[in-house]
Amino acid sequence: MSEQDLAPQTAEDLRAIILARYDSFSGRLQQVARHVLDHPDDLALETLTVIADRAKVQPSAIVRFAKSLGFPGASPMQRLLRDGLLAKHATLGYGERVRRFNTSVNRTVDGEAGALLAEFVEGDTLALQNLRQTVGKADIDKAIKLINQAETLYIMGFRRSFPVASYLAYSLQQVGKRVFFLDGVGGLARQQARTIQQNDLLIAISYHPYAEETVAVTEAVSTAGAKVLAISDSLVGPIAKVSTLVLQVKDSDVRNFRSLAASLCLAQTLVVGLAFERERPPVVRKRRDKVRASA
Amino acid sequence: MSEQDLAPQTAEDLRAIILARYDSFSGRLQQVARHVLDHPDDLALETLTVIADRAKVQPSAIVRFAKSLGFPGASPMQRLLRDGLLAKHATLGYGERVRRFNTSVNRTVDGEAGALLAEFVEGDTLALQNLRQTVGKADIDKAIKLINQAETLYIMGFRRSFPVASYLAYSLQQVGKRVFFLDGVGGLARQQARTIQQNDLLIAISYHPYAEETVAVTEAVSTAGAKVLAISDSLVGPIAKVSTLVLQVKDSDVRNFRSLAASLCLAQTLVVGLAFERERPPVVRKRRDKVRASA
């Protein structure tokens, strides 16, 4: 059982060795390896029991993993990781302050891609904070109720809104809603939308400048009597005007590139909010026959 | 005697309170207090025995100290310090803060929908901060170069990754790249990917659990000799292994609902970074004006 190779001496070594030998590990050990690589903080700081729990493995598997790397047990491996963490911590403390300083003075060199990332992170963070302030609880509640009550959801968003729409379509379906995603393939959006019923809901996502298709379909649907939930950047845009409820989102706009962080965050909130709503058996004891209408 | 006042809730609180009450402590307790203030890392990470040894006191003195501050024992105080230590730096604090954040979410028993939004905002914000820390400039630069050099881009991501993929496809096209979006319509992804050439690049986005289709296509493409840029949550996932370059993203994960905020932020960075790269004629002067805007 002896591992001839010596145990790694530094956290970086450890990481490298795990990567190198990853393929030679058995299934469970690979699972542990993944967790070590993906969540080194966990490994460094938590107890074996907690780690095992999070990684969905047995504590003994972690011990075995450590031993297979040449450690006498799991604890030495943890110590190694923790030391590495501390070292990183010390240097990061400095780097972080420098970065803060740079941000405020902001003479970022053009083309420094790394700085770009920081800029976008900053912008998105602000957008998220803003989202919290501009969207009221009441509206979210209303939106969730609308979604919950709808027989079938129609979801639409083109161009820049398409990712948000597809996220909603995918996630809401996961939660068990019947979802019809108007993906516009073949230019058939209008036709696809024609089947909407009175007790269905169209979720339309659109930002300035509004895609013609989206506007047209939304208006048609509204006229047909179905409800419309709009996610938009304006309360008076063409989409908003014909909607039952509008959720206004102002995404960050860094260097003329609009982000979608806030929109997706809102979408996520709607999805999980709906999940809660459906899970809790309301006034009447409803049978808990699971949310899995259509997978 | 135990103090009736409540224990501090944050590491900063703790520090402040210790300072404020320092004079009221007895000799030995002051000694402990000094050590807590001077070596917070020790307190946070080492065991009581080790700390006691270093501080030249008895373990029981530390316990008494913690209790005199309102903690039930020394361990909770340690946890507080550890959280605080980590919170200083996003990279390190991320996991821990998310954990803490998750427990507080669990306390929101009935899921007030309005509160949910705030929670997701928080979660996404953490993920963004973490992104900045974990993704290195170097990798972003490399990624942008890869994209820039590619003749044609193939972009693929299914299920949860689909929004990211569609965003990239749309935006990169706006920037003027030739983009082929493997949308998987009609289950034709494999066929669509077959046309890839040696000097093309596949951008594959995939998170655990990896969509079978994505894995298959990525492997095929890699074997065919084209380059692959992976955006994934693991460095050892099936996608990562066959990729030229992997950008690792850890999106926030609350109640099993993963966000995409960080992924999209990264995508955005790539797009704008590419825009810069293409705009400036090779190595000449850097002028920072226009970015080509997405509509």
Next chain:
DNA sequence: GCCGGTATGGAAAATTTATTTCACCGCCTG
């Protein structure tokens, strides 16, 4: 100098955490 009361060190008890053991399972091989 004696008598409360409080603080302290040390060590036992309790608890938590890490490791080992072992029976079982699936797989491959002969």
Next chain:
DNA sequence: CAGGCGGTGAAATAAATTTTCCATACCGGC
């Protein structure tokens, strides 16, 4: 299809750490 073999989970065991407890030392006031 039997038999070995490595891998695995669960539970026993061992180790460690934390907490409690108590005898004693210390410090004031009488």
